[in-house]
Each structure stands twice: as structure tokens, then as C-alpha cells.
Amino acid sequence: MKVTKIALLLGAAALVPSLASASTLEEVVKKGDINCGISTGIAGFSSTDSKGVWEGLDVDFCKSVAAAVFGDASKVKYIPLTAKERFTALQSGEIDVLSRATTWTATRDTSLGLNFAGVNYYDGQGFLVNKKLGISSAKELSGATFCIQAGTTSELNLTDYFQSNNMEYRAVTYDTSGQTVNGFKSGRCDVITSDASQLYGLKLKLDDPDSAIVLPEIISKEPLGPVVRQGDDEWFNIVRWTMFATLEAEELGVSSANVDAMLKSENPSIMRLLGKSGTAGENLGLKGDWVYQIVKQVGNYGEMFDKNVGKDSPLNIDRGLNKLWNQGGLMYSMPIR
Amino acid sequence: MNKSQLPPATTGGLLSSPRNRAIIFQCLALLAVVACAFYFTSNMFDNIEKRGITTGFSFLGETAGFGVSQSLIAYDDTTSTFLDVFIVGILNTLLVGVIGIICASVFGLLIGIGRLSSNFIVAKLSLVYIETFRNIPILLQILFWYNIVLAALPGPRQSFSYFESIFLNNRGLLLPEPIFQSGSIFILIAFVIACTAVIFLTRWAKKRHDQTGEEFPLIKVSLAILIVSPLLAYFVTGQPITAEYPALKGFNFQGGLAIIPEFLALTFALSIYTATYIAEAVRAGIEAVASGQKEAAESLGLKKHVILRKVVLPQALRVIIPPVINQYLNLVKNSSLATAIGYPEIVTLFSGTTLNQVGQAIEIIMMTMAVYLTFSIVISLLLNWVNAKMEIKGR
Numbered sequence: 001m002k003v004t005k006i007a008l009l010l011g012a013a014a015l016v017p018s019l020a021s022a023s024t025l026e027e028v029v030k031k032g033d034i035n036c037g038i039s040t041g042i043a044g045f046s047s048t049d050s051k052g053v054w055e056g057l058d059v060d061f062c063k064s065v066a067a068a069v070f071g072d073a074s075k076v077k078y079i080p081l082t083a084k085e086r087f088t089a090l091q092s093g094e095i096d097v098l099s100r101a102t103t104w105t106a107t108r109d110t111s112l113g114l115n116f117a118g119v120n121y122y123d124g125q126g127f128l129v130n131k132k133l134g135i136s137s138a139k140e141l142s143g144a145t146f147c148i149q150a151g152t153t154s155e156l157n158l159t160d161y162f163q164s165n166n167m168e169y170r171a172v173t174y175d176t177s178g179q180t181v182n183g184f185k186s187g188r189c190d191v192i193t194s195d196a197s198q199l200y201g202l203k204l205k206l207d208d209p210d211s212a213i214v215l216p217e218i219i220s221k222e223p224l225g226p227v228v229r230q231g232d233d234e235w236f237n238i239v240r241w242t243m244f245a246t247l248e249a250e251e252l253g254v255s256s257a258n259v260d261a262m263l264k265s266e267n268p269s270i271m272r273l274l275g276k277s278g279t280a281g282e283n284l285g286l287k288g289d290w291v292y293q294i295v296k297q298v299g300n301y302g303e304m305f306d307k308n309v310g311k312d313s314p315l316n317i318d319r320g321l322n323k324l325w326n327q328g329g330l331m332y333s334m335p336i337r
Numbered sequence: 338m339n340k341s342q343l344p345p346a347t348t349g350g351l352l353s354s355p356r357n358r359a360i361i362f363q364c365l366a367l368l369a370v371v372a373c374a375f376y377f378t379s380n381m382f383d384n385i386e387k388r389g390i391t392t393g394f395s396f397l398g399e400t401a402g403f404g405v406s407q408s409l410i411a412y413d414d415t416t417s418t419f420l421d422v423f424i425v426g427i428l429n430t431l432l433v434g435v436i437g438i439i440c441a442s443v444f445g446l447l448i449g450i451g452r453l454s455s456n457f458i459v460a461k462l463s464l465v466y467i468e469t470f471r472n473i474p475i476l477l478q479i480l481f482w483y484n485i486v487l488a489a490l491p492g493p494r495q496s497f498s499y500f501e502s503i504f505l506n507n508r509g510l511l512l513p514e515p516i517f518q519s520g521s522i523f524i525l526i527a528f529v530i531a532c533t534a535v536i537f538l539t540r541w542a543k544k545r546h547d548q549t550g551e552e553f554p555l556i557k558v559s560l561a562i563l564i565v566s567p568l569l570a571y572f573v574t575g576q577p578i579t580a581e582y583p584a585l586k587g588f589n590f591q592g593g594l595a596i597i598p599e600f601l602a603l604t605f606a607l608s609i610y611t612a613t614y615i616a617e618a619v620r621a622g623i624e625a626v627a628s629g630q631k632e633a634a635e636s637l638g639l640k641k642h643v644i645l646r647k648v649v650l651p652q653a654l655r656v657i658i659p660p661v662i663n664q665y666l667n668l669v670k671n672s673s674l675a676t677a678i679g680y681p682e683i684v685t686l687f688s689g690t691t692l693n694q695v696g697q698a699i700e701i702i703m704m705t706m707a708v709y710l711t712f713s714i715v716i717s718l719l720l721n722w723v724n725a726k727m728e729i730k731g732r
Binding site for chain 2: 083084086087088091107108111112113133142143144145146148150151152155156158159160162163169170171172173174175179182183186187188190229230231
């Protein structure tokens with residue numbers, strides 16, 4: 001039960017003296033793997049394949065951090081969390097990094113004792129409706145019933161949107177995205193609202209995916225990114241620069257296929273990235289080949305995107321805002337030098 | 338305790354006296370408990386401060402900003418605060434608790450009596466019912482009923498309709514909502530007068546029965562008084578109560594009273610489950626009544642249902658009430674499983690959604706625990722009082 005779990009976590013927080021002073025990197029190295037908090041099942045971001053192995057963009061991020069820290073992408077323990085549980089799990093130290101389609105907001109960043117390491121997916125909230133209703137715009141949704149996941153920014157944005165458009169709505173809130181889809185399938189609600197990327201995944205879970213459409217309106221900004229506990233700058237840097245490294249690798253054209261050949265590259269940026277020159281890895285407290293390991297074992301950002309949510313995946317989401325900055329998107333790595 | 342009952346204080350040193358030792362050990366134990374509690378709480382707050390997590394109860398005044406699917410008080414998504422959410426949660430928990438306890442008690446009593454019935458089929462059906470529902474985890478039952486309810490019901494446009502005023506669909510059960518206009522106060526007054534009359538009638542009937550031994554058809558007459566006098570008032574004052582009927586408009590029905598399917602499924606599952614335990618308590622209570630009592634009552638020529646009501650049940654209640662208190666507590670606590678189907682009670686709304694939106698786990702979990710503690714203590718006190726009333730009184 002959730003309350004028991006949270007109470008236990010709080011109890012643990014009360015018992016363990018000064019958790020904040022222990023270095024997360026030291027602890028992670030000592031226990032030999034990274035506890036990575038992921039979702040209980042969002043297609044493309046973190047879900048299990050037919051063999052029960054976790055896969056997705058968020059899962060690949062967990063692997064990238066493990067590759068950077070251990071040189072081995074498999075040293076991750078995945079902890080599936082509902083939206084409601086995720087922050088308590090991070091605060092209490094049950095997980096080392098939260099990689100779970102989490103929106104970066106001011107409240108979360110400033111009042112929960114957490115830090116957002118960056119944005120690895122620019123998203124926005126959308127609506128999924130049954131085609132039978134004959135609706136083509138969110139403006140026609142007044143009076144409709146919505147299925148939402150409890151404790152998300154979607155819940156709050158929905159109220160704002162309907163108030164600013166002078167419309168009414170009813171909400172049914174569920175704990176997991178699985179329950180949300182079931183509510184929609186059984187007709188408990190007319191509309192599912194969530195981040196647009198998740199709606200494409202939810203649509204695939206319907207018995208007849210073509211029976212529903214995603215409406216064109218995007219009603220909010222949802223910058224999703226990995227989160228760590230506040231007060232451990234060393235670990236925060238590792239997570240943040242792991243994300244940048246995957247972007248920088250894509251920008252420089254370094255991929256899992258050519259990374260071995262790239263080791264011989266004379267390009268100074270690539271040499272710095274792969275640890276042939278400079279001390280980026282050592283400064284982070286990692287080995288010099290940290291980016292090599294990430295790209296070799298997991299891939300660059302573009303590869304992860306295409307494989308999990310983009311053109312090579314069943315979701316087939318357009319990269320849109322998630323293109324690199326020099327291709328018209330918002331993805332911009334701070335220079336690794 | 339009287340001083341003379343304490344072990345005598347001896348003169349040979351402070352610690353050699355058993356009495357002094359007892360006092361010192363008790364003080365030490367108390368000190369250790371207080372020190373532990375102080376260490377844990379100060380450590381907890383220390384850690385929270387180091388993490389930069391906000392503390393305090395000021396969040397209760399902030400606007401919640403999310404929708405709630407059922408609320409007994411006025412709740413507005415855009416202006417209501419987290420304190421309102423807290424109250425909505427408590428009331429929704431109470432609603433499930435009260436309705437669930439009533440249903441489970443009635444059902445449990447009937448099944449418990451049925452279990453001892455001389456009718457073979459009734460007895461065996463009761464047995465099968467008890468064994469089935471007692472042995473399946475309550476969470477599974479809640480999910481089962483919720484999914485069954487939703488799967489069986491049509492969409493709003495194809496609703497089941499009864500008399501064009503009651504509708505049943507997968508958004509819930511829709512009933513006409515009574516609207517009280519001026520003058521409806523007289524109906525209430527008439528009802529209160531009727532209740533008072535019934536109380537006096539009961540006393541008079543009992544007195545007459547004690548004196549003459551004649552039976553008065555108390556239940557029938559009381560019911561007639563309770564129904565007829567408000568009805569009379571209703572027509573005399575010119576029918577001041579009208580109803581607002583639910584009507585299909587746009588996506589869904591508007592107006593009227595809506596009972597959401599989450600509530601139906603949760604209350605049903607909790608009642609069905611708890612009733613099995615109450616039924617077993619009732620059976621134990623009835624079996625505990627000495628068979629001589631029944632035989633004696635039979636020899637007086639009393640009818641079977643009179644024996645049950647006036648001889649067996651009053652004695653059985655003494656055995657039944659203590660275990661039933663536990664079942665009532667369990668029912669209220671089990672209502673927190675509503676979080677699995679999205680019924681907005683205190684755990685779902687407050688220690689779920691609110692906790693995630695503001696992140697102040699300690700305050701929120703403590704408030705939620707305080708709510709359940711209060712509920713449990715109140716139920717226990719009430720039923721212990723009833724239990725004390727039921728005890729055999731020495732004359």
C-alpha cells in the first residue's frame with residue numbers, strides 16, 4: 001500500500017543520520033549499480049518488451065549514466081514508480097536518479113529538495129478522443145469527462161485551460177497510466193489528457209488504435225528531464241553532462257556505429273568528447289572514456305530518439321522541437337571543453 | 338495506590354530499597370522513550386532542512402487547481418484550496434464508511450441468521466457466500482466489481498432509463514435532485530412532530546404491555562404516522578418540493594444527482610466483503626445463546642420470529658458487538674483501497690494527489706493518519722458505549 005510505503009520511507013529518512021552528506025557517486029560505486037526511477041509503463045519512454053526487459057528513452061538515459069559511471073550500461077536497477085510515488089522515492093534515497101517523463105516546474109525545482117538536470121524531451125499536453133464523438137478541436141470539449149493520471153502537471157493545466165476558455169469539464173483521476181487507458185476503453189471518460197508523446201503510446205494500447213485521434217491543440221509546455229536530489233553537486237554534474245554528452249555526440253556525428261573509427265579522428269571537438277584530449281571525464285570524477293562508453297553501448301541522442309519514439313519505433317513521433325539547435329530544434333549541448 | 342501498599346523504604350542506601358529502584362527504573366524508561374522520540378524527530382527535520390524541502394502547513398491555503406469527481410461540499414477547481422481538498426476527502430471517506438457500515442450490517446445480520454436457518458438451501462447458500470467472499474482479497478474484489486460495473490453499463494447516449502427520471506450509464510447512476518422551496522420547512526416540522534409522537538407511542542405501548550400483556554401493532558402504526566404526517570404537510574403547503582431531472586446535454590447528463598461508478602463499486606465491494614465477517618460474528622453470537630432459552634421461549638408459545646427478535650438477538654448482541662467493532666474499523670480503513678479505482682477519498686485525494694503536487698510528505702501523511710485515528714477512536718467509543726448498554730445488568 002502506498003501510504004505504508006511512504007510512511008516507511010519517511011521512517012527511514014528519520015533513522016538514517018544525515019543522508020545528504022553522503023556522496024551519491026561513492027554510494028553508487030559501492031553498491032555496484034544505479035537505482036534508476038522509471039515509469040510503470042509509458043510506451044517509448046519506459047516499458048517492458050515481450051521478454052520483460054525495460055526499454056525506452058528514459059531507460060536509455062539510465063543506461064547512459066551507468067555507462068558513464070561504470071563503463072557498463074547494464075549496471076542499472078530499474079525501479080518502476082507511479083507519478084505519485086516518484087518524488088518521495090528520490091527524496092528518501094530509494095533511487096539515485098529519476099528518469100521518468102517528469103515536467104520541470106518551478107515548484108518542483110524549488111520546494112521538493114530536488115534539481116532538474118536538464119531537458120531530454122520537449123513535450124506539451126494534448127488530448128486523445130474517440131473518433132466516434134466527431135470532434136476535431138479541443139474547443140469543442142466543454143462538458144466532457146477526462147481520464148487523468150493523479151499528481152501530474154496535466155491535472156493542473158487542464159483546469160487552467162478550461163477556465164481560460166470558459167468551459168466546463170469533469171475529471172476522473174487514476175493512479176497509473178494503465179488504469180487511465182482502461183477507464184477510456186470502458187467508456188468511463190470521453191477524453192484522455194496527458195503529454196502528447198504519451199498519448200501516441202496510449203493510443204497503441206487501444207483495441208483499435210485507429211478509433212481514436214489526438215487533437216491538434218497543445219495546451220502547455222512540458223519540458224521533461226532527469227531529476228536528482230539537491231545538495232550533491234558532483235552527482236548532479238554527472239547526470240547533467242551525461243545528457244549533454246549524448247547531444248554533443250549527435251551534433252558531432254559520433255554514433256554507436258562509428259565511435260570506434262572516430263577514436264582516430266583529428267577533429268579537436270571529437271578528441272575532447274571521446275577523452276583523447278582534455279580532462280572532462282576526470283573533472284567529473286569519471287574515467288576519460290565515459291562518453292565513448294555511453295555512445296558505444298547506448299548511442300547518441302538521435303539514435304535513442306529514433307529507436308524508442310521516432311521513425312524507427314511504432315510510435316513514429318516527429319522530432320519537432322527535439323531536433324538539434326542547428327537543425328531548427330531546441331536541443332543544445334553546452335560545449336564539452 | 339495507598340502508601341502503605343508500597344514496599345517499605347529501608348534505611349540502607351538509596352538503591353537498596355525496592356521502592357526507590359522501581360521509581361528510578363520507570364523514570365529511566367520514560368527518559369529513554371522521550372530521548373528516542375526527540376532524536377528521531379530532530380534528525381528527520383534536520384535531514385529535511387538539509388535537502389531544501391519546504392515544511393509547514395501554509396500549503397493548505399494555496400489553490401489546489403485540479404478537478405475532483407465527487408464532492409459533498411461546494412468545490413471549484415480554480416478557487417478551492419488544499420484545505421478544501423482535505424475536507425472533501427474526509428467527507429467522501431465518511432460517506433463510504435457510513436453507507437458501507439449500514440449495508441454490511443444489514444446484509445451480515447441476514448446472512449448470519451440465514452447460515453443457521455433450518456432451510457437447507459438458505460443455509461448452504463449463506464455458507465457458500467461467506468466462504469467465497471471472505472477468502473478473496475478485498476483489493477481484487479474492488480477491481481472486479483469496478484470493471485464489471487463499467488463493462489456492463491452503456492454510454493450516456495444509450496443509458497438504461499427508468500420512468501424517464503432515473504438513468505444508469507457508465508458515468509454513474511443519475512437521480513432527480515429534490516429542490517426545496519419556501520414552505521418545505523413545514524414538512525420537516527411535521528416529520529419531527531411525527532417522530533416525537535412515535536417515541537411517546539412506544540413508551541405507552543410498552544407500559545400497556547407490561548400492565549395488561551396485550552400486544553400493540555407498534556411498527557405498523559409508527560410507520561403510518563411517519564409517512565402520513567409529512568405527506569399531509571406536503572399537500573397542505575402546496576407541494577413545495579420539486580425535483581430537477583437529469584437531462585442528456587452534450588457529452589453527458591446535466592442536472593440531477595449523480596452517483597459515480599467508483600462510489601458504487603467501492604461501497605458494494607466493501608459491504609459484501611465485510612458482511613461475511615459480520616455474518617460469522619452473528620452466527621457465533623446466536624450459537625452462544627443457551628438452547629434452553631429458545632426452548633423456554635418456544636414452550637411459552639412464542640412465534641419463531643418473535644423468539645429471534647426478543648429472546649435470542651438481545652442476548653446474542655453481547656457476543657456480536659465486540660468483533661463487529663473491529664469489522665467497522667476495517668471497513669473504514671479498507672476504503673483507502675479506493676486509490677486503485679480512482680474514488681476521491683482522503684488517501685487518493687490528499688496523501689496521493691495533494692502530496693504529489695506540493696511534496697510535503699510529512700505534514701500530509703501525519704494529517705491523513707490523524708484522520709483515520711480519529712475515525713477509529715470515535716467508532717470504538719460509540720460501540721463500546723452501546724456494548725456497555727447491552728451488558729447484563731445486575732439488579
